[in-house]
Amino acid sequence: MSTKEVTPRKTALVVGANGVIGRNLIEYLEQLPDWDIIGLSRRGGETNSRVRYVAVDLLNEKDTQEKLGNLTEVTHIFYAAYQDRPTWAELVPPNLAMLVNVVNAIEPISFSLQHISLMQGYKVYGAHLGPFKTPARETDAYHMPPEFNVDQQQFLEKRQLGTNWTWSALRPSVVCGFALGNPMNLAMVIAIYASISKELKLPLRFPGKPGAYNSLLEMTDAGLLARATVWAATDERCANQAFNITNGDLFRWNELWPKIAAYFDLELAPPLQMSLEVIMADKEPLWKAMVERHELVNNAYKDVSSWRFGDFVFSWDYDFFADGTKARRYGFHDFIDTEAMFLNIFEDLRQRKVIP
Incomplete structure (x- = not known):
């Protein structure tokens, strides 16, 4: 009799499901047989056999708690939500609040939570401010705030201490795909x-x-980024690490x-x-x-x-x-x-x- 090992099912909570990053991540996860998928966005989406969509206002703490309060099965949070604002300083409060509201809603109820994946970008390196050190590396010093990407990562770093889950931060260049x-x-x-x-x-x-x-x-292809995101979230070598993810040319x-x-x-x-x-x-x-x-x-x-x-x-x-060799050293070789x-x-x- 076969004693074939059964892969335990995982449940992805994709936050920002209708954006170019979230949409392509869901399309990739749909190809993987051992994932259940929940997509979050303000507009919601059309639920199918693989993906359940939830319409939620993540800036509203009460709405977030109500809509996410029964998602006890979540094992992986893939955070790719973004709220645009006119100035760098104005970007910080909403973009930090949405992440905090999601983690506050899921972490206390999901005892099988394994990983939180954070989508960042080259703003971490000050690329949006003017000429910056190239190639940028994950070990480069932070720049003078305000910078919501940094605030989000520091929130996860502090929140993760003493827990059973890990985090990863993905840093793509300009992401290109359909949305x-x-x-x-x-x-x-x-x-x-x-x-x-x-x-x-x-x-x-x-x-x-x-x-x-x-x-x-x-540039960073959205499909390549999706594969890298799932890799970093499921390979234990990537625990609590940041990775530049680019096409490779x-x-x-x-x-x-x-x-x-x-x-x-x-x-x-x-x-x-x-x-x-x-x-x-x-x-x-x-x-x-x-x-x-x-x-x-x-x-x-x-x-x-x-x-x-x-x-x-x-x-x-x-x-x-940026320098993309860290991801390759840790095992991701797509280009x-x-x-x-x-x-x-x-x-x-x-x-x-x-x-x-």
């Missing part, structure tokens, strides 16, 4: 900008700062931008610095006409355009990359070609009838 209504979605920014340029019979111009066209950057826009133009069958014109948030503000009527003419899915203009974030990324006139990543996402958006 709608996301304030930080660079691939969608480029796809919509290129599609509107084509509709207006214009060449494709890089809109960022002049120096940004030549800077050295890296570097690029400059001056080399990649012409290839993006070619994909959209557009002529290339010299870069011209312009604020996408400003010049694309009046394009909603044009977008609605494009949706009708090309028979696209009727997505609202605000859900497909993240112009403010595009301006932010295209303003980096300094090198923007992806960044050019292929962008073209695959654009093709996916076409297949989904998001863009013409």
Whole structure:
């Protein structure tokens, strides 16, 4: 008789289930047979045989306790929620409060809690403030606050002492993948900008700062990040560690931008610095006409355009990359070609009838 070992089931609580990170993490977990999945977001979602969605306002402590108070089966919290605010200081209270509310609701009732995974980014290294030390390493010193990524990690470090669960912090670069209504979605920014340029019979111009066209950057594919996140949450070597997670290659826009133009069958014109948030503000009527003419899915203009974030990324006139070798030393070896990543996402958006 076979004495085949049965893998114990795990239950993932994915916080921020509709964002580009959370959505792709859920898609990956759905492929793994030993995971049950609960997705949290403000909008909720359509529950299926593998994923149960819960609509919750994580800024409301009472609502969080009520909606999460019976989730005693949770073994892993994957925290990828984010609330946008106009200034760095204003980002701290809501983004720290949401994490605290989730942990306060789950930890006391889930006796089988094994791990809390925290999604961070290069803000830990001060990358958003200006030129920073590259390659950035997980051991680099923190910068002058405010910085919610650091506050969140320090909260977990203190909370974890004396408990049976561990934490990990994932630090991707700009995350690219499919998601709608996301304030930080660079691939969608480029796809919509290129599609509107084509509709207006214009060449494709890089809109960022002049120096940004030549800077050295890296990206993180959302699918690769999902695999890394589950790896770090389930490999005991990764307990209480932070990891930079990137595609594994570097690029400059001056080399990649012409290839993006070619994909959209557009002529290339010299870069011209312009604020996408400003010049694309009046394009909603044009977008609605494009949706009708090309028979696209009727997505609202605000859900497909993240112009403010595009301006932010295209303003980096300094090198923007980190050292990804720690994850490889600990056992994660996945990589992806960044050019292929962008073209695959654009093709996916076409297949989904998001863009013409």
